[in-house]
Amino acid sequence: MECIVYFDVVHDEGVKELRGLIFLNDDRLPAEQDYLNMLTDMGYHLRLEKSDPPTFVxxxxxxxxxxxxxxxxxxxxxxxxYEDKNLKSMVANLLPNKPKSL
Known part of the structure; x- marks a missing residue:
């Protein structure tokens, strides 16, 4: 299976949006090592900092x-x-906490 990975590289002066590609032999989602292999091939040397969403330092x-x-x-x-946490937060703020009765 072929997976396109969309990721952000955070610099002091801003964020750069990039893409990478991971090839998997079976029908599963990429694991930590799959991401690390892809990023190492791109010249980044990292370790996992947080797993949800995957964040590397x-x-x-x-x-x-x-x-x-x-x-x-x-x-x-x-x-x-991966869910869009900003969108989820905006929707949660727009919806009432308790449904009102008719």
Whole structure:
């Protein structure tokens, strides 16, 4: 299976949106090591900082970036594998906490 990984590279001066590709032999979602292999092939040397959403920090203290966050994963199927937390928060603020009776 082929997975397109959308991720953000956070620099002091801003965020750069990039994409990568992971090939999997079976029908599963990428694991931590799959992300690390992809990012290492792209020249980033990282370790996992947080797992939801996957967030990696550089192992080199002199790196020109602060962190890399996995934003979205496209497996070619219709469902999206990471929820948009900003959208979820906005919807939660717009909806009433308790339903009103008619």
């Amino acid at each position: 550089p192992t080199d203290p002199g790196a020109a970036y602060k962190e890399i966050r996995i934003r979205r994963l496209d497996t070619g199927k219709e469902e999206d594998h």
